Amino acid sequence: MKFAESQIVEMLHQNDKQAIAVIYDHYAPALYGVVVRIVQSEEIAQDVMQDAFVKIWKKGTTYDSTKGTLFTWLLNITRNTAIDKIRSAGFRKSGENQNIDNHVHNKVSSRGTNPDEIGVKELLNNLDDKYRDIIDMIYFRGFTQKEVSEELDIPLGTVKTRLRIGLRELRGIFDVASVGGVFLFFNSISLL
């Protein structure tokens, strides 16, 4: 059963435990994708997911929709839980990025992704690597801009600039994707 974001928020605000199940159904794969990339272990990622959902449940009544989307809020909690986990466990983030990304991509392809998102993924290939690397390190790996600067050995200012341009590019890509979606929709209608 699909719920609108406002309905989910309503349940969350009322401390309704059903909210957790609904949030899980709607957002778990996207959140899990981020957590696995940060902690680099599916086993630890599952622990993190449990802890993160407990926090989501506890903090649920404090979510303020005027400050951002529900997903951003959920992701911030989940990402911070994952980052806390790797910091407490003495994990090292640097070193084997490429291998881990390959590992993750292999895993994803072996289990399969949402078919709706396959087109988007292809479009995302249009995003220049220099932007994609920085966005991924920050968004999926929990790096700060300063850490990215050190890791990639580029000035902090450049990191910030690339991040802004990268996000703008990304936005353009998704705009194209939604237009494309409408285009496909009209095409399918015209075929009928």
Next chain:
Amino acid sequence: MTKEEFTKTGLCEQYVLGLTSPEESELVEQMLVKHPELRKDCMKLEGCMEKYARAHAIPPPATLKESVLSKVDKIAEMERAARNNISVPKWIVYSAAASLVGLLFFSFFAWDGKSKVENEMAVLSTEFQQFQKDCEQIENDKMIFAAQNSFLNDSKTTHIHLRGEDNTLVIAYWNENRDKAYLKLENLPPPPVGKTYQIWADIDSKMVDMGVINYEDKKMISIPHMVNAASLNITLEQEGGSDHPDVSQLKVSGVI
């Protein structure tokens, strides 16, 4: 900060990525409230990142949902139990703790007070005993003084001056109707070490022992009354007194 200035800072992008500090987040949130078009822009960017995350989604293992839900259940249950356990008894716990503290204070003061009272009692008791002793002494002295007073005021009492060398003087208060008499040593010097004064009555030309004199007692000294005594004589004798007077050591003498 104007809308344009804000856009240039790139804070919106950083906010969406969760990179802003709490202060920066607050600034962004204020700007979003003030400028709905900024909010729309920012929300669009967030939607964008959500899509990006979904594009990189990894389906979790099927068992994870159950683990997540049971963990949340467990925590919710624990919190409810803790709330129930704590909310009502908290009041009791606090009051019990307060009572205990109060009791301890009270006990301490009571104990402290008790020992203080006990100490005071002991001091007072000692003082009282001393006071009683003093009273007895005063009572005793009073009786002695009363007896002496009655003796001295008696019209039959006479003063006998016992004199010696260098104007040494001892006064005897003598009364034929009484069985005791008194001596006042006046300027009789203290006896040498190992010696004592002894008083004798001359009766029928014989020296009759009337006892040794306690020189320490500077007040009136009580002596027995001797019927038919012709004179009173004080000699210096060996400590403890003698059966017969050493007349060579006669210090003072007076005729009755």
